[in-house]
Amino acid sequence: xxxxxxxxxxxxxxxxxxxxxxxxxxxxxxxxxxxxxxxxxxxxxxxxxxxxxxxxxxxxxxxxxxxxxxxxxxxxxxxxxxxxxxxxxxxxxxxxxxxxxxxxxxxxxxxxxxxxxxxxxxxxxxxxxxxxxxxxxxxxxxxxxxxxxxxxxxxxxxxxxxxxxxxxxxxxxxxxxxxxxxxxxxxxxxxxxxxxxxxxxxxxxxxxxxxxxxxxxxxxxxxxxxxxxxxxxxxxxxxxxxxxxxxxxxxxxxxxxxxxxxxxxxxxxxxxxxxxxxxxxxxxxxxxxxxxxxxxxxxxxxxxxxxxxxxxxxxxxxxxxxxxxxxxxxxxxxxxxxxxxxxxxxxxxxxxxxxxxxxxxxxxxxxxxxxxxxxxxxxxxxxxxxxxxxxx
Amino acid sequence: xxxxxxxxxxxxxxxxxxxxxxxxxxxxxxxxxxxxxxxxxxxxxxxxxxxxxxxxxxxxxxxxxxxxxxxxxxxxxxxxxxxxxxxxxxxxxxxxxxxxxxxxxxxxxxxxxxxxxxxxxxxxxxxxxxxxxxxxxxxxxxxxxxxxxxxxxxxxxxxxxxxxxxxxxxxxxxxxxxxxxxxxxxxxxxxxxxxxxxxxxxxxxxxxxxxxxxxxxxxxxxxxxxxxxxxxxxxxxxxxxxxxxxxxxxxxxxxxxxxxxxxxxxxxxxxxxxxxxxxxxxxxxxxxxxxxxxxxxxxxxxxxxxxxxxxxxxxxxxxxxxxxxxxxxxxxxxxxxxxxxxxxxxxxxxxxxxxxxxxxxxxxxxxxxxxxxxxxxxxxxxxxxxxxxxxxxxxxxxxxxxxxxxxxxxxxxxxxxxxxxxxxxxxxxxxxxxxxxxxxxxxxxxxxxxxxxxxxxxxxxxxxxxxxxxxxx
Numbered sequence: 001x002x003x004x005x006x007x008x009x010x011x012x013x014x015x016x017x018x019x020x021x022x023x024x025x026x027x028x029x030x031x032x033x034x035x036x037x038x039x040x041x042x043x044x045x046x047x048x049x050x051x052x053x054x055x056x057x058x059x060x061x062x063x064x065x066x067x068x069x070x071x072x073x074x075x076x077x078x079x080x081x082x083x084x085x086x087x088x089x090x091x092x093x094x095x096x097x098x099x100x101x102x103x104x105x106x107x108x109x110x111x112x113x114x115x116x117x118x119x120x121x122x123x124x125x126x127x128x129x130x131x132x133x134x135x136x137x138x139x140x141x142x143x144x145x146x147x148x149x150x151x152x153x154x155x156x157x158x159x160x161x162x163x164x165x166x167x168x169x170x171x172x173x174x175x176x177x178x179x180x181x182x183x184x185x186x187x188x189x190x191x192x193x194x195x196x197x198x199x200x201x202x203x204x205x206x207x208x209x210x211x212x213x214x215x216x217x218x219x220x221x222x223x224x225x226x227x228x229x230x231x232x233x234x235x236x237x238x239x240x241x242x243x244x245x246x247x248x249x250x251x252x253x254x255x256x257x258x259x260x261x262x263x264x265x266x267x268x269x270x271x272x273x274x275x276x277x278x279x280x281x282x283x284x285x286x287x288x289x290x291x292x293x294x295x296x297x298x299x300x301x302x303x304x305x306x307x308x309x310x311x312x313x314x315x316x317x318x319x320x321x322x323x324x325x326x327x328x329x330x331x332x333x334x335x336x337x338x339x340x341x342x343x344x345x346x347x348x349x350x351x352x353x354x355x356x357x358x359x360x361x362x363x364x365x366x367x368x369x370x371x372x373x374x375x376x377x378x379x380x381x382x383x384x385x386x387x388x389x390x391x392x
Numbered sequence: 393x394x395x396x397x398x399x400x401x402x403x404x405x406x407x408x409x410x411x412x413x414x415x416x417x418x419x420x421x422x423x424x425x426x427x428x429x430x431x432x433x434x435x436x437x438x439x440x441x442x443x444x445x446x447x448x449x450x451x452x453x454x455x456x457x458x459x460x461x462x463x464x465x466x467x468x469x470x471x472x473x474x475x476x477x478x479x480x481x482x483x484x485x486x487x488x489x490x491x492x493x494x495x496x497x498x499x500x501x502x503x504x505x506x507x508x509x510x511x512x513x514x515x516x517x518x519x520x521x522x523x524x525x526x527x528x529x530x531x532x533x534x535x536x537x538x539x540x541x542x543x544x545x546x547x548x549x550x551x552x553x554x555x556x557x558x559x560x561x562x563x564x565x566x567x568x569x570x571x572x573x574x575x576x577x578x579x580x581x582x583x584x585x586x587x588x589x590x591x592x593x594x595x596x597x598x599x600x601x602x603x604x605x606x607x608x609x610x611x612x613x614x615x616x617x618x619x620x621x622x623x624x625x626x627x628x629x630x631x632x633x634x635x636x637x638x639x640x641x642x643x644x645x646x647x648x649x650x651x652x653x654x655x656x657x658x659x660x661x662x663x664x665x666x667x668x669x670x671x672x673x674x675x676x677x678x679x680x681x682x683x684x685x686x687x688x689x690x691x692x693x694x695x696x697x698x699x700x701x702x703x704x705x706x707x708x709x710x711x712x713x714x715x716x717x718x719x720x721x722x723x724x725x726x727x728x729x730x731x732x733x734x735x736x737x738x739x740x741x742x743x744x745x746x747x748x749x750x751x752x753x754x755x756x757x758x759x760x761x762x763x764x765x766x767x768x769x770x771x772x773x774x775x776x777x778x779x780x781x782x783x784x785x786x787x788x789x790x791x792x793x794x795x796x797x798x799x800x801x802x803x804x805x806x807x808x809x810x811x812x813x814x815x816x817x818x819x820x821x822x823x824x825x826x827x828x829x830x831x832x833x834x835x836x837x838x839x840x841x842x843x844x845x846x847x848x849x850x851x852x853x854x855x856x857x858x859x860x861x862x863x864x865x
Contacts, residue, residue, distance in 0.1 A: 012585055013578035015844070020406050029403040033403035036399070040437050047434055051399050052846055058398060070851035077800060080600065244854075352530030 069244020101376030189237020197328025436511035484731035489715035550641030584642025590635030
């Protein structure tokens, strides 16, 4: 029996030898040795870095990721990537689960900031940007666990409202306009879509009219004024890359640009000014469906606007303190306001003096537009969003 | 680099195997020693110099002891060698525990030191002690060439988490068994792949459940949630460690060496004492041979001495597993259970089958509670956890999260249970009865294993594999 040609050990060995040789050669594993030993010789070896790089470049990596995605999809593993904050709902939407927070830090910082802005006679509006669910109970129903993100937000908004801070809650706007929260978002990414960005900009413009004496023509945001280009099943969001295309599929993408001519002065981070149009805010080269979805640039970030003056609009000077949601909000807001300056505070270190920046900039209004998960981010020292409510 | 990492699988292992099989048989031991040193340098570069010095010192002491005929000098050399081993282990593994005890007793504030642990120090130390003790007692006959000694202590397949094999067990399979090199190699490959699949596709996935539950404040637990965490950890630890041991056996055989089995379906045990004859067998044997028997073992007229010897073994077993009170409590509870079995003669004295079954279930329950104490950091955290398993308010019997986790991970729990019982050997035995069945078994098992290997590799590439649970000890 032992020398049976069908012996499973022989079969496995032959298959494995062929597999390892092909994989090893195609992955360039012969080069790994040189890197490993030079790392050791350097006296400060970082073999784990080489290992990480090797995984990134291994032959047919995407095939393996897809195989992995297929296995998890077949087995219905919805919270396998919970360590990366990724949960897959039964309809394929990827969501996050968030812990409870006191909101004390955010509340105190907001009130302090408001007091400062009141002193220099600048308006403040807090804009609450929803996430993919507006009712935390959907997480309990789907995953049997508690998410507190909407409860945290309710608590925070109630507190700042009572303290006299003007805010708009886009969750209410959603309900008013008859949208479901998921309609605003990509399935495979935590960001909202370009259409949602435009919709949110219209709500911000409405708030500027209502609370800051602006006189924006909200018809500017009607779809009729825009060129809309749709791409079907074209990109995979950041969370989708973790879970895999085989599991959650691809997302559609819509590029929206004004159908009329625009005239901007575009200000770079060093203060340099150049002439431009809205087209300069959109890098359409990103929309390349030939590149594989794992390695292509993130389509959400094809919109890129930091600071501009719209020469077609006479009034309004807004500082938008936002997050990555506002990548697709700020450009549309700039179509209705003379000057929009969009900052993301996590990109600045403590040496940045926001308050002096506001004084120097001469803004009439500050919009703080944050996705709900910014509330509580300060509880985690390692969070990338740790400094978002540091308005000093 | 661990033995489940991609650079090990696609670079280190194939290249070292190719070199090993290309060189002349006469220098294979030297080449394998070089490979083992290189492995250590890659995995634990900060300690490579200390590792080489320790290797040379231990082998030098062992060899000197082997040559020496004066009993007193031999004894001095043995004590010096063992003290050296224990001092190094004590420094890296127990300094901070000692500092925290001193701080607790005298109220001092000595700072906890930032000490990294050399790779596999606990396993290396025990192998070194067994090497020295076996030379002293004349159990082993050293060859002329000290390379084998160095290789025994440093073999890369055993350095991370054992087994704590003995010098005599490090023997070349080709030379001693009627088996070809390829047959030996392929049996090693099969075993290695099996271990890899167990580790990556079952243990690492069960770790998702375990890590979540043990990181949750247990005041909010339902009883079901606590039970799920405890059972999953018992299964995870077995599949993880036995998976590693399969890989270690596989690696040994790939390089032509025999390797002892470290597990024998431990959860099939009938008693607590029996469990330790099936779980981490090399460690149990080590404590039996180098602590229990030298202390007098069972061959003593004084009954209390037997229990004292057992106590010493189990306190040391606890301390070996970790420098924390929960490990000592864990070891003490095993002492209590094993002493109880020895005192009462249970389960041997039980004749009724149902009662034997009940005792078996109680044994598994006890082992499960023990793993909770083992896993839960903090002195009495594990006991609080167990309390939650056994007692809860009526509205806390089950919760939707537990039900979700069971529905999500049931297949992996089932796989782990299947791996814990001898189902596969049973099927194999049945198939062997006719040639078609055996051919079918071979083909199906080979294809299934390769498919699982590729899927397991995809889990590694997606960056979701964890370190071995036992590598921390």
